[in-house]
Amino acid sequence: MTQQLLTISDLQVAFGSGENAVQALRGVDLSVHRGECLGLVGESGSGKSLTALAAMRLLPNAARINAGSVSFDGEELTSASRGKLEYLRGNDISMIFQEPMSALNPVMKVGDQIAAPLRKHMGLSPKAARARAIDQLASVGIPDPQRRIDNYPHEMSGGMLQRVMIAMALSCEPKLLIADEPTTALDVTIQAQILDLLRSKQKELDLAIIVITHDFGVVAEIADRVNVMYGGRIVEEARVRDLFDSPQHPYSIGLLNATPTLEMAEQRRLPAIGGAVPHISEMPSGCAFHPRCPERRSKCDSQVPKLDPVSPNQSVACWARRQSDDQAA
Amino acid sequence: MTKLLEANDLRKVFGGAVRAVDGVSFSLDERETLALVGESGCGKSTVSRLILRLTDPTEGTIRFEGQDMGRMSQRALKEVRREIQFVFQDPFSSLDPRMTAGDIVTEPLAVHGLIKGRAKRRDTATDLLKTVGLSAKHVNNWPRQFSGGQRQRLGIIRAFALGPRLIVADEPVSALDVSVRSQVINILQDMQEDKGTAYLFISHDMATVKHIADRVAVMYLGKIVELAPKSSFFSAPQHPYSEALLSAVPASHPDKRRERILLQGDPPSPVNIPSGCRFHTRCPLAQELCKREEPPLAQVADNHAAACHFAQAWPMRSRVADTSASGP
Amino acid sequence: MLDRIFLNLALGFLSLIAIVVVFGDFIQPHDPLAQNFLSRDEGPSAEYWLGTDDFGRDVFSRILEGTRLSMTIGLASPLIAAVIGIGMGTTAAYFGGWAERVITRITDMMMSFDPLLLGVLVVALLGPGILNLAVAISFALIPSFIRLSRASALSVRQEGYVDAAIAMGRPSYSTILRHVLPNISGPLVVMTTLWVGTAIRLEATLSFIGLGAQPPAPSWGNIVRYGVQNIFGSPLPALFAGLAITLTVLSFNILGDALRDRLDPDRAAR
Missing domain, CATH: 3.40.50.300 (P-loop containing nucleotide triphosphate hydrolases)
Structure with a gap:
């Protein structure tokens, strides 16, 4: 390795x-x-x-x-x-973005959105996926995850949504x-x-x-x-x-x-x-920074360092x- | 002596229930920079719109040089508007895409009838553009042909065109690239030095505020919770929320990561403002008293006011450190 | 590529129409109202290019004359509707409050009628005739202009430069003229173009059911009307007037689509 x-x-x-x-x-x-x-x-x-x-x-x-x-x-x-x-x-590999609101489906409960990749990639049953989604939410510090799992994205604040995104991203242990x-x-x-x-x-x-x-x-x-x-x-x-x-x-x-x-x-x-x-x-051309550079040399505009x-x-x-x-x- | 601007118990309620600004009072002196800081939803941008009379306060008064702006005739208001200008956050929405740079920067002069004729307007535009490092060849360019930093400069010239006494700057650099921000901050400071303008500088960025402000007002849920001169604010903040804000500012070096005061949860909504001290739901120091009684914004040191029952009672920093160490 | 060809064809056809409208008097081979009972329901000939109708009038000249009338109404009605509708829509959006509520409710009410029905209603109230027809069609188109201009103006109202104009002391009417209107003009120009086609169709429809231009004055609509009544005498008047309507409406639609593509801010900005 x-x-x-x-x-x-x-x-x-x-x-x-x-x-x-x-x-x-x-x-x-x-x-x-x-x-x-x-x-x-x-x-x-x-x-x-x-x-x-x-x-x-x-x-x-x-x-x-x-x-x-x-x-x-x-x-x-x-x-x-x-x-x-x-x-x-x-x-x-997974990814999180600047705008969690636009990265989540607005008409789907957050719990279902976390559970989807679990079911797809780890083959969990709906029940097991839900239990695991609750654990995930808890692990990213969302208070009251049993209740929050049935929230829609618009019911959560930006900070909380970013936590949901992180929970989703980490759910399959990338x-x-x-x-x-x-x-x-x-x-x-x-x-x-x-x-x-x-x-x-x-x-x-x-x-x-x-x-x-x-x-x-x-x-x-x-x-x-x-x-x-x-x-x-x-x-x-x-x-x-x-x-x-x-x-x-x-x-x-x-x-x-x-x-x-x-x-x-x-x-x-x-x-x-x-x-x-x-x-x-x-x-x-050359070093892209050269027009703004205080330490510019003669070759900076033609050759890439x-x-x-x-x-x-x-x-x-x-x-x-x-x-x-x-x-x- | 009359203050340049005096806001007295400003309130703005949207839709009958959203108390966006909930009793805000402050004043500004000539040539002074007052920074209004706070997180999104705290009402700082609404305050700026109230000062600019883009929206009318539900209650409270704004006096400019002692005159109540709410009781002015249209004509008098138009005259006062010459004295109060603004720079907005978004350099893309603040310029009309169908006007040339020259027309944009001279628009305030044209509106007030201070400039007549195409040729005169063009010359003035060229002179104005030169003051911020743009040139005559930019006069006929459209806004979309400028970079974000250049557009914000156009916004700044437009704001200064009438020689205002006060400029309201709402997050003027936060939409700009980092390498361009300091240029724009420098321009704002140069202009202030040159023209003697006062700034109401609205920002969420404590580091920029520390650089540019004379005094700092911290807003939380529609109210000012701390108001102090810069030096005493940054060396000895008196409100736990100010302390938490400062502790959340990202480090300037990996070895200087700060001891955080973590606030629980998110700010409550301005529809349901908590009873007593509005910060008590997230405050690491909250006591029974805080849930019952709202603390007034009271003087705790020279010119230093804080709205906290325990502002002077404890040495804040050690107290907060204790609480967070024993916390979850 | 195909778009370009169609656009050019449409533009070519519309230029022809423009020539007919302006120079109609010099082009018409015959007096469109002159009856000649010796030559009724004739087919095309060197004398009568598109034949004659059952009063022996020259179909070609009548269609040319009808072009002037149909186009005048087709252009004037949307323009009148645009001026009134955009004025009301932007005012509503800019000032808000009770004026906006009243205007939007009225718009909603008017939108619940089909434009044709609204047109019929107005003509029925005012009586038939060319002027009333123009009024009726304008009236039918106003709600769409109010709705589009209000929606566009509402989003422009949020822009920083409008706040900027207010804060620098620009009066409201001037802010609307200088900042709001130019920035909502794109979609409105497109809509006006598309509505010209609709107005021509409405004129034809209303005239066809006898509520428009009154005989003997020719408009495309009533040429079709009387042409259909006399379809076994000669099918040519109805056929060619119908063709003129179809091609004109089609051309305006093609032009409107092309303008939409051209004025789309996302594409214009490249």
Whole structure:
């Protein structure tokens, strides 16, 4: 049994085809170890959600995987059959979303929605599935689960629905949970509850989690390792402490500095990154960050830097961090 | 001295039963930034709509420079509206998709008849755009051609076009990309410094509030439960809800994960506001008294008010830590 | 591709109609009212391209003249209905309160009648005639305009830029004109186009049952009416007038669909 649970290498995804194709993922390399929580950080258009969808082979119709591989537990997913994928999605990989309300069926009781995958994937009887659904609800901290199981989604608050989603996602004991902005739509106090819940489930079930977020606070709270994405590529990969202690990529540095925190010293102005996040159809050449980068070099606009280790637990894709330039020429 | 803005016992009931704003009083000085914080459904956005007169209060008064806005003639109200402008959260809905950037930023001037003629309007628009780092070539662009951050800048210029004394900013940066947020916050602060505007800054983000505010008001279920100068609020919050909010703010470093004060359950609905202290159903410190009697928003330190029976009685932080340690 | 061809055909046909409406006097080979008892119920000939009816009038000229009348009513009625309906609908949505409740209740009541029935009712009250016909058809179309414009305006009313306009002191009527109307215009233009087709059909139907244009003035509806009565004399008047109605209604429907696709905000934004 290897340490790696999910390995994505050189994944390229485009919307449309031919002349009008828009490259959304431009060669993503990423790995998740068993039982670890990986934070995937990026802004709009960085490709963070698309990476997760591609990993689950749930891409929207217009998008296609053009190159690269996704291997889960030794199994290649880019070429896997539909049946194999359906099996994996229910049993080994599951996903939760930003808007639990839209991910649940509004005219079906939550209990039935939790029980459905149990019956399908674990072959439980209706009665056993219901009992187990109640246990699941209890295990994600929903008070009074015997009564709540017969609620419809609109009878529950956003925080509670996200707990239901987590219960559903974990009901078949997956090895990997992908959480796409799981707390963005929630209030801070509820966000804290959900993050605590995810953390405890990770320990309890030896679960690997990919948390997709735009918020370094969420990463600091929950992640073991971080990948920072920009313009359809990973620009930095590090252990969470190393990233916060010594961010390497100018984008990571800029983002961390630009995020106000409670501990931050009083200052008149916030350090800001200039410019705007580019739209995926207008991605700059070379390193996508170069037009906004304070450490821009001459070759940044023409050549794409590769992810190179700067220490055993940290890699960065940046020309300004290269010790020598010879391998690039 | 007359305050710039004085809200007195504002109440707003929707549909006869939803007590969205349930007795809110505060005041704002010239050039001051008051942050109104709280979670969704606490009524902070309704307060902003009341101040802007987008909706009329069920009860209570709003005075701008001592004048009661509820008793003004249409004409006088239009004049006061020049002095109170706003920046909204959603940079996509706040700009009319069928107007060009130039028309959008000069609209307030045109409405008040302060600008005449196409050429003049265009020149003014160009000047305005330049103040936030946009340029003349953007004048004829449509809103959809701008990024979120740029659109929010258009919203900010529009708000400042009439030289208002007060700007109500309702979550002005929370819909923006992180790397763009700090640019917009800086612009808001620069503009304030430049024009001497006061801000009513509505937000759920404590870290941003700490950066931008002079005073902080915390709302819970339609009421202000704590109102204090920034420094004393962040160093010594007096209401258990404020304390819980602060403890829930995500860490700035993995080694600084906070000791959480976990609140039980979800906020009650504004249709069924609990008896006594409205926070007692979730409060880790709640006593019998709290279920019976509603605590007033009372002075507990210099300029620092909190609506809690036990605000001064215990050293809050240690007390809360004890309770949560022994809790489930 | 096929859509494009149909659209072009429709546009071509409608341009032809437009020419007939504007230059009708110069195109008509005969006086559409002139009777000639020597040539009744004739078939097509060089003299009478589409033959003659049982009064010996030139069918071609009568259909051209009927085009002007039918199109005038077909265009005017939806436009009148649009002005009144959109005005009431947006006002209701914008101000809310009792005005909105009254307007929506009345709309609901009117919508429970079939437009044709409503038209018949109004003509029966006012008496037949071209002007009354236009009034009747407008009246029948108003509720749909109220309903659509109110629904669209309600959603635009929620937009930040409308709040923005109010907060900057823009008067209500000006906010409606400047911000609400332009942003609901797309679906309304589409509906107006589609209703032109309906109005033409309604005109034809009402005239057919004798409640529309009165003889001897020709409209497509009453050409069909008298053509059918005299179908064994000559089938041509009813046939060609019917064809004109069908093609025109079809063309407006094709145009309306194309406009809907073009004005759809999701597609327009690409």
